[in-house]
Amino acid sequence: METWDHDLDYIIQEMIETVKNSKDEVFHISEESRKEYERIKTELEDLKEKVAVVIEEGDQLEINSKAARRxxxxxxxxxxxxxxxxxxxxxxNAHKIQSEFIVKRDKEKALRERRDDLELRLKSIEKMVERAEGLMGKISIVLNYLSEDFKHISDLLQNAQEKQAFGLQIIEAQEEERRKLSREMHDGPAQMLANILLRSEIVDRTYRKGDTESAMKEMRNVRTLIRSSLQEVRRIIYDLRPMALDDLGLVPTIKKYIATLEEQHPNIHFQYRAKEERLASQYEVALFRLIQESIQNAIKHAKAERIDVKLEIVKDYVTAVIKDNGIGFDRSQKKDKSFGLIGMNERIDMLGGELDIVTKVGEGTKIYIKIPLSS
Structure with missing residues (x-):
C-alpha cells in the first residue's frame, strides 16, 4: 500500500510540474506577443507621423502645382x-511639380495601406494576448486545485487499484487538454496569419501594376515576417502534442518533425535502426521530447550548420545520439537554471536512463542518450 501511495504522489507531483511548465510556456507566448504588439504599435505611431508629413507635403505640392499651371x-x-x-x-517647372505631386500621392497611398495593415495586425495580436491571459488564469485555477486539494487525495482513496486508475485518468485528462489546445491554436492564430499572408499577396499584385518599387520591397518584408510568425505558431502547436506520435509511432514522428524544420534548417540528417513493434507510450513520448529539445538547442543556441540524429532501438535498450557542429559551450559555466537541460535530465531519470553531453567552445556538441526498456 505504501508503494502505491508513493507512486500516486509521484504522479500528482509530476502533474503539478507539468501544469507549471505549461503556465510558463503560455506566459512566454503572451510576453512575446506583447513585445510584438509594442513593436508594431511603435512602428504604427511612426508610420502615422510619416503619413501626416507626406499629406502636408502633398498638399503643398498641390498648391505649388496649381500656381505653376496658372x-x-x-x-x-x-x-x-x-x-x-x-x-x-x-x-x-509645371511639369516637374506635377510629377512630384503624383509621386507624393502614390507614396501617401502606400503608407496609408501599410498603416491599415498594421492596425489590423495590432488588433489581432491584442486578441491573442487576451486569450493567452485568459488561459493563464484558467491554468492558475487548475494549479491551485492540484496543489491544495490533491494533497489530501490519498486519504480519500481506499485501495491501490483505485489510486492507480485515478492516476491514469489524470494523465489522460492532461493529454486531452493538450490536444484540445493544439486544435484551438491551429484553428485560430495559424488561420489568421495565413489569411493575412493571402491579403499581402493580393496587395503585392496590385502594387506590381503600379510599378511602385518601394512598396513592393516593403510588402516582401511583410510576407517574410508573416511566414516567420506562421511557422512559429505551427511550431508551438506541434510542441503541444504531435498527433503523429499516437498514430504512427516514434520514427515517423521524428521524420515529420524534421520535415517541418526544413525551411528553417535544411541540413538535419536522421538515421535509425529500429524493431518493427511500437514502444510503450511513455518511452515514445520521452524519446521524442529529448530529441526535439536537442535539435532545438542546436538550432537556437549552438547555431549549428549541420545536425546529425541517430536512433537505435534494440531488445533491451534505446540509444539516441544528436551531434551538431555549432559553437558549443563551457559546461562548467552553464547556469543552474538551464531549464532545457533540467527537463531532459528529469525525463532520463524517470526512465532510469543515462544522459551524457560532450561539448567544448567552438567544437560543437554531442548528446548521448541511453534508456533501458523494461519488460
Whole structure:
C-alpha cells in the first residue's frame, strides 16, 4: 500500500510540474506577443507621423502645382511678351511639380495601406494576448486545485487499484487538454496569419501594376515576417502534442518533425535502426521530447550548420545520439537554471536512463542518450 501511495504522489507531483511548465510556456507566448504588439504599435505611431508629413507635403505640392499651371497659362497666352526660354522654364517647372505631386500621392497611398495593415495586425495580436491571459488564469485555477486539494487525495482513496486508475485518468485528462489546445491554436492564430499572408499577396499584385518599387520591397518584408510568425505558431502547436506520435509511432514522428524544420534548417540528417513493434507510450513520448529539445538547442543556441540524429532501438535498450557542429559551450559555466537541460535530465531519470553531453567552445556538441526498456 505504501508503494502505491508513493507512486500516486509521484504522479500528482509530476502533474503539478507539468501544469507549471505549461503556465510558463503560455506566459512566454503572451510576453512575446506583447513585445510584438509594442513593436508594431511603435512602428504604427511612426508610420502615422510619416503619413501626416507626406499629406502636408502633398498638399503643398498641390498648391505649388496649381500656381505653376496658372503661371504657365499666363505665359502661354502672352507668348509674344515672354522669351522662348521663359516659356520653356515655366513649362518645365509645371511639369516637374506635377510629377512630384503624383509621386507624393502614390507614396501617401502606400503608407496609408501599410498603416491599415498594421492596425489590423495590432488588433489581432491584442486578441491573442487576451486569450493567452485568459488561459493563464484558467491554468492558475487548475494549479491551485492540484496543489491544495490533491494533497489530501490519498486519504480519500481506499485501495491501490483505485489510486492507480485515478492516476491514469489524470494523465489522460492532461493529454486531452493538450490536444484540445493544439486544435484551438491551429484553428485560430495559424488561420489568421495565413489569411493575412493571402491579403499581402493580393496587395503585392496590385502594387506590381503600379510599378511602385518601394512598396513592393516593403510588402516582401511583410510576407517574410508573416511566414516567420506562421511557422512559429505551427511550431508551438506541434510542441503541444504531435498527433503523429499516437498514430504512427516514434520514427515517423521524428521524420515529420524534421520535415517541418526544413525551411528553417535544411541540413538535419536522421538515421535509425529500429524493431518493427511500437514502444510503450511513455518511452515514445520521452524519446521524442529529448530529441526535439536537442535539435532545438542546436538550432537556437549552438547555431549549428549541420545536425546529425541517430536512433537505435534494440531488445533491451534505446540509444539516441544528436551531434551538431555549432559553437558549443563551457559546461562548467552553464547556469543552474538551464531549464532545457533540467527537463531532459528529469525525463532520463524517470526512465532510469543515462544522459551524457560532450561539448567544448567552438567544437560543437554531442548528446548521448541511453534508456533501458523494461519488460
Amino acid at each position: 503661371k504657365l497659362s499666363v505665359v502661354s497666352r502672352n507668348f509674344s511678351v515672354y522669351s522662348e526660354d521663359k516659356i520653356r522654364e515655366a513649362y518645365d
